[in-house]
Amino acid sequence: MLSFGIIIFMVNKAIDYYSFITIEKQMMEKADLSELSFREVLAQHRSSTGEPQTQEIVRLALEKLKASGKEVRIYDSSKQLLGLAVDGIIIMDGKPHIFEQNIEKALGGNYVYTVTEDHLLYFSTPIQDQYYQNAYVYEFVEDISYFYAIMDQIRYILFAGAGGFIVLITLSSLWIARSTTKPIKMLLGAAQSFSRQEFRRVHLNRKDELGMLADGLDSMGRQLHDYIQYQKQFVSNVSHELKTPLAAIRGFSQYLYEGETENKELQKIYAHLLQESDRLTRLINELLLLSRFDKEGSNELEARKTEMNKLVQQVATSLGAKAKDKGIEILFKEAEAEPGDKLLTSVHANVNPMLMSHAIANLVDNAIKYSGSSSLIELKLEHTPSEVVIQIRDQGIGIAGDELEKVQERFYRAKNANTANGSGLGLSICKEIVERFNGYIDLESQIGKGTTVTIVLPRA
Numbered sequence: 001m002l003s004f005g006i007i008i009f010m011v012n013k014a015i016d017y018y019s020f021i022t023i024e025k026q027m028m029e030k031a032d033l034s035e036l037s038f039r040e041v042l043a044q045h046r047s048s049t050g051e052p053q054t055q056e057i058v059r060l061a062l063e064k065l066k067a068s069g070k071e072v073r074i075y076d077s078s079k080q081l082l083g084l085a086v087d088g089i090i091i092m093d094g095k096p097h098i099f100e101q102n103i104e105k106a107l108g109g110n111y112v113y114t115v116t117e118d119h120l121l122y123f124s125t126p127i128q129d130q131y132y133q134n135a136y137v138y139e140f141v142e143d144i145s146y147f148y149a150i151m152d153q154i155r156y157i158l159f160a161g162a163g164g165f166i167v168l169i170t171l172s173s174l175w176i177a178r179s180t181t182k183p184i185k186m187l188l189g190a191a192q193s194f195s196r197q198e199f200r201r202v203h204l205n206r207k208d209e210l211g212m213l214a215d216g217l218d219s220m221g222r223q224l225h226d227y228i229q230y231q232k233q234f235v236s237n238v239s240h241e242l243k244t245p246l247a248a249i250r251g252f253s254q255y256l257y258e259g260e261t262e263n264k265e266l267q268k269i270y271a272h273l274l275q276e277s278d279r280l281t282r283l284i285n286e287l288l289l290l291s292r293f294d295k296e297g298s299n300e301l302e303a304r305k306t307e308m309n310k311l312v313q314q315v316a317t318s319l320g321a322k323a324k325d326k327g328i329e330i331l332f333k334e335a336e337a338e339p340g341d342k343l344l345t346s347v348h349a350n351v352n353p354m355l356m357s358h359a360i361a362n363l364v365d366n367a368i369k370y371s372g373s374s375s376l377i378e379l380k381l382e383h384t385p386s387e388v389v390i391q392i393r394d395q396g397i398g399i400a401g402d403e404l405e406k407v408q409e410r411f412y413r414a415k416n417a418n419t420a421n422g423s424g425l426g427l428s429i430c431k432e433i434v435e436r437f438n439g440y441i442d443l444e445s446q447i448g449k450g451t452t453v454t455i456v457l458p459r460a
Contacts, residue, residue, distance in 0.1 A: 004169070008162045015154060023121075023147060028111055030068065031138070037064050038127045038138055047129065058083040061138075062090045068119070069140030071096065075440045077135055099124075119145040169317045190217055192363040218305040226323045236341035242284055251276035253437045262292070283425070303437055305349040308388050309334050309381060311353060315360045316379050321370065327373035333380040345385045348460040351437045359433040362426045363453050367394035370451075379403065383459060390455040408441070 041061045045053070058074050059061040065072050066085035073084040073096070084094050099122055102112040106124035113123040113393050121144050127136035183204050192201045194217075204211045257270035316332040321331050335347045349356075367377045374397040382389040399407060399414050406412045410428045439457035 004162070004166065004456050008158065011153060012158065015158075019147065019151060023144065025314050027113060027121065027142070030140070031111060031123060032067055034065055034138055034140065035125055035127055038136070040064075043130065055083065055339055059090070062238070064092060065138070065140075071141035072141050073139040075109060075137040075139065075142075077133075079107070079137075082136075096335065102139070104328070105322050106139075107134050109134060112236045115144070117285055119143065119148050129358075137180060152194070165189075170459050173378045180210075183214070187214060187217060190221070194221055194224065197228060242280075245283065245459075246277060246280055249273065250281065253277050306351050306353050306356070308347045308390070311357060312360060312379055312381055312390060315357055315364060318365050319361060322365075323368050323377065326368060326371075328368055328371055328375050328377060330379065330434045333378065348386045349437070349457040350460045351457065352433075356437070358401055359430040360392070360455070361405050362430050363392050363455075366426060367392055367396060367451070367453075370394070371396035372397045386459055386460050388457045390457075392454075393450065393452045395450040396448055398447040400442070400447055401445075403447060404443045407443070 038061050041057060041064060045060065046059050052319060054076070061074060062072060062085045064082050066088050071084060071086050074082045076082055079095075079100060081094070081098060084091050084096060086094070089294050099114050102114055102122060102124045106126050111125055113121055113122070116123050121142045122139060123142065124137055124139040126134040127133040127138050153156055158372040183206070186204070187210070189203065190200065199221045202214050202221060204214040218275070245443040253270060257267060260267045260270055274396040282362060313332055318329050320330055364377065364379070371377065371394045377395075378393045378395070380390070380391045382391070403414050407414055408427050408431045410425055412428075432456055434441050434457070437457060442456065443451065444452040444454075
């Protein structure tokens with residue numbers, strides 16, 4: 001549109017320029033004809049009288065040229081007005097407005113013209129005598145308001161056409177942009193859905209590159225969906241199949257550990273075997289929980305309105321003994337009451353109580369595992385008109401800043417997490433539980449100073 005505006009501006013200037021050139025050429029041709037007529041008068045007067053008489057020459061010239069313009073004027077070489085004719089009437093003693101600079105330039109041998117604000121053109125041309133001296137100046141006045149009227153009409157048509165063209169181009173551009181960006185947005189939305197493992201059919205009813213891209217994305221989505229479903233089913237099946245033999249291994253390990261009382265080294269081996277059996281049991285239970293998440297429409301994941309103060313309090317109480325064994329204190333701070341309200345504020349969220357308890361307990365258990373003795377774990381429940389905020393702050397070993405995002409991925413363990421046993425699934429399970437109920441988890445941590453985990457849920 002900027003380029004088009006510049007073109008319109010240049011075209012408008014070009015029309016003005018070439019139109020004035022055309023008028024100037026016409027006036028010059030008219031001036032040449034008038035000069036011939038004037039010189040003819042001079043020649044005739046010299047042949048009849050022998051010596052030129054200025055007043056008679058001017059009168060005869062005005063008689064012959066009075067109809068050649070709105071006004072016709074004749075000046076001598078001293079720039080004095082000798083006579084004029086207005087609308088075909090000769091006036092020998094008139095006092096019109098004179099452009100002396102034009103007369104002076106004309107006596108120098110040049111065509112000169114001036115256009116006034118009321119669209120009158122004053123055109124001056126020199127007249128030579130028999131000695132080729134510029135003895136007179138002939139000037140005629142033309143009303144060129146018709147030219148400006150025509151120019152205004154041309155400009156109106158030009159700008160009206162330009163406006164219509166801009167509207168047409170704008171509408172066409174919007175249509176083209178919409179027809180182009182709409183499928184691109186659709187493909188982008190599909191790609192974002194795929195990144196969340198939400199696979200759906202992608203189809204565009206077109207045969208260009210976008211249509212080919214949609215077909216390729218659809219094929220990739222179907223293959224990814226099939227692969228992930230196969231992977232999830234495999235993990236679920238393997239987990240189920242391992243539960244029975246693992247239970248047997250643990251039972252035998254427990255029997256051997258309790259039965260061995262003489263050989264202490266052998267008892268340590270049995271204790272280690274029992275410990276590893278428990279760790280594998282926890283891992284399988286977590287994998288089975290993940291497989292439940294992966295099953296769409298599971299009734300076990302249905303949410304209901306839950307009072308969060310009681311839920312968090314139950315988690316803190318259930319893990320209090322484990323923390324106490326390690327010399328750690330768990331401090332729970334309930335949601336504050338509204339100003340002027342002496343009763344406990346009820347804070348509700350739409351969650352599955354069992355799953356949300358598991359998520360909070362997992363986070364508190366992590367805080368216990370990675371905290372030293374004689375430290376403090378704070379559980380705090382806050383609320384806003386639209387959100388429920390659960391904060392778990394410990395004084396443990398902390399997590400490096402570049403690992404805060406990675407520790408929420410499945411099977412990833414921080415580099416300094418070898419101080420306690422774990423599978424690398426706990427935090428990812430917590431994340432999936434919270435996101436299942438339209439919430440999110442935020443992590444803040446510093447090495448050696450502790451970690452703060454914040455769960456944010458929509459308030460019911």
